[in-house]
Amino acid sequence: MVHMNKTGWSNPYILQKFRERMNLQPEEVANQALALSRSHFVPVSQEQIKEWEQGTSLPNLEHLETLSEIYQCPVGYFFLDELPEIYHPLSYRGLAPEKEYKLSPITLQTISRFLELSDWIADLVEEYAIAWEVKFDRMKNLDVDRLVTLERERFGFSERVRQQWETTEDCYNWWRSQIESLGVFCLEMKLDPTEVRGASRWVKSRYPFILINHQDAETATGRVFTLLHEYAHLLTADESVACDFRGRDSGIGLEPDANRFAALILVSLDEFLEQLEKIERLRFQQTWSDADLDLIRKPFFVSRDVVAITLQELQLAPANFYQRKREQWERRKPWGRGKRRKPLTKKERKVREIGSSTLRLLLTLDNEQKLPILDAAYALGMKVEKTTDFIRWARQIMMPND
Numbered sequence: 001m002v003h004m005n006k007t008g009w010s011n012p013y014i015l016q017k018f019r020e021r022m023n024l025q026p027e028e029v030a031n032q033a034l035a036l037s038r039s040h041f042v043p044v045s046q047e048q049i050k051e052w053e054q055g056t057s058l059p060n061l062e063h064l065e066t067l068s069e070i071y072q073c074p075v076g077y078f079f080l081d082e083l084p085e086i087y088h089p090l091s092y093r094g095l096a097p098e099k100e101y102k103l104s105p106i107t108l109q110t111i112s113r114f115l116e117l118s119d120w121i122a123d124l125v126e127e128y129a130i131a132w133e134v135k136f137d138r139m140k141n142l143d144v145d146r147l148v149t150l151e152r153e154r155f156g157f158s159e160r161v162r163q164q165w166e167t168t169e170d171c172y173n174w175w176r177s178q179i180e181s182l183g184v185f186c187l188e189m190k191l192d193p194t195e196v197r198g199a200s201r202w203v204k205s206r207y208p209f210i211l212i213n214h215q216d217a218e219t220a221t222g223r224v225f226t227l228l229h230e231y232a233h234l235l236t237a238d239e240s241v242a243c244d245f246r247g248r249d250s251g252i253g254l255e256p257d258a259n260r261f262a263a264l265i266l267v268s269l270d271e272f273l274e275q276l277e278k279i280e281r282l283r284f285q286q287t288w289s290d291a292d293l294d295l296i297r298k299p300f301f302v303s304r305d306v307v308a309i310t311l312q313e314l315q316l317a318p319a320n321f322y323q324r325k326r327e328q329w330e331r332r333k334p335w336g337r338g339k340r341r342k343p344l345t346k347k348e349r350k351v352r353e354i355g356s357s358t359l360r361l362l363l364t365l366d367n368e369q370k371l372p373i374l375d376a377a378y379a380l381g382m383k384v385e386k387t388t389d390f391i392r393w394a395r396q397i398m399m400p401n402d
Contacts, residue, residue: 010064010078012055017083018071019049024105026050033066040383041066072112104192114187114199114211120379121185121358122203128370130361134183134208142236142257148264157265162301168220171301175224177356179210179231186227186355188212194330198226200233208234214352221303228262259322263309266302272310275299284316293325304329347393350380359394366391 019029026046037043042062051057059067061075068075077084125132136154139147152158155178165171180186191197191213199211210230212223236254276282279295293307300306308325311317318324344352351359365371377387 009058010052011080012053014078014080014083015049015059015067016053018067018073018077019053022071022105022108023103024070028105029067029070032070036066036069039381041069070109072109072116103195106190107192107195110189110191110211111196111199113189114209115201117187117354117379118185118201118203118207118209120375121209121361122207124361124365124372125207126204128365128368130364132183132207132361134206136182136235138202139235142232142254142261144257144260144264147232147235148261151261151265159271165301168224168301172220172224172227175227179227180355180357183208183357184231184234185209185357186212187358188214188223188352188355190214197222198230200230202234210234221297221301222305224266224301225262225303225305228265229258232258232261259305259309260313263302263306263313266306267300267310269310269314271300272296272314276316282316286318288317288321347390350382350390351394351397354380356398359398362391363395363398366395 019026024032026049029049030044030046033041033044042065044059044063044066048057048059048063052059052063064075064078067078124130157178161174162171165174176186185207187209189211191211193213197213201209203209210227212226212230214223233254273282275296281292281296285292288308288311290304293304297304297307304325305322308317308322312319312321362371362376371391373384373387376391377384380387380390382390
């Protein structure tokens with residue numbers, strides 16, 4: 001249905017529909033706008049939002065730029081006569097059917113940003129003819145046991161590597177750097193942990209991306225599991241975006257295989273059985289307490305997910321054990337059962353968000369004087385001068401001898 005724009009400026013109907021599409025109330029929009037005002041966006045009030053949607057007053061261009069940032073859409077959409085069709089190649093993997101159109105604003109905004117940022121990165125690679133090498137091939141079928149052996153060899157992962165880690169952050173950083181070294185773009189952003197664990201996609205069938213929730217339930221150990229789970233999906237994925245939503249039966253599709261891959265690559269069955277024997281837990285149990293799981297996982301730097309999946313794999317727990325444990329964990333609040341990370345600077349947080357692959361691409365383009373600084377500022381969510389300063393700082397960190 002066409003809703004003619006009679007204001008000569010923004011369309012009230014479109015403004016309202018884009019807010020509703022993000023499942024935001026006017027008060028929530030105003031709160032997000034206030035937070036954005038600490039950078040370079042103009043704040044808006046909930047009263048203004050209501051007036052603009054009713055057509056009793058008009059926003060100026062700066063107001064529309066703020067709404068554009070919050071609603072994750074171009075400013076030009078606000079001037080249309082009808083709501084545009086927006087195609088997201090999104091697979092609602094693991095999402096409870098009743099939640100499919102009721103995702104939280106933070107989930108919708110982050111997924112939109114993930115799609116936009118990954119598209120922009122892929123376009124940069126192709127527009128400037130960057131020789132970007134992806135060092136693995138996709139497979140038609142996921143033979144988990146064979147793949148675990150091959151990937152452990154590819155990464156050079158062994159007990160000797162594990163012994164070099166002192167913290168779970170060391171574990172996570174090692175695995176992320178290994179996967180990024182294969183040409184994967186790993187992005188880490190804030191998501192609603194009750195809804196989304198991670199996502200993955202191939203862009204233009206050539207460039208692999210992984211999204212990791214930096215609010216995962218078990219901090220670094222949870223993010224390692226997510227990272228390897230999503231990597232397993234990249235090995236077999238098509239062009240669509242696969243989001244690892246919570247709430248749908250984990251026995252659907254490739255989810256059990258991806259779970260098994262993540263668990264078995266982190267801890268071999270022999271290592272696991274040896275640990276069970278050592279702590280005198282080598283037996284079937286109808287239920288295992290979280291204290292039991294923590295005791296088992298202690299030497300491995302892994303999440304409770306890995307332990308629950310492996311107990312089920314070894315038939316030392318009931319067939320639905322992992323699903324039941326996940327449901328228990330998801331009912332608990334607050335999220336984040338592990339230790340907090342040390343505080344990061346704004347620049348360090350940006351590096352964490354975009355990852356070393358993206359940063360390497362930006363530095364390559366800057367070194368060749370090809371980096372489109374205005375586009376980079378928009379994509380990174382920074383002022384132009386801050387973007388220039390960030391690139392200069394990143395070069396000193398990544399390429400200290402240049």
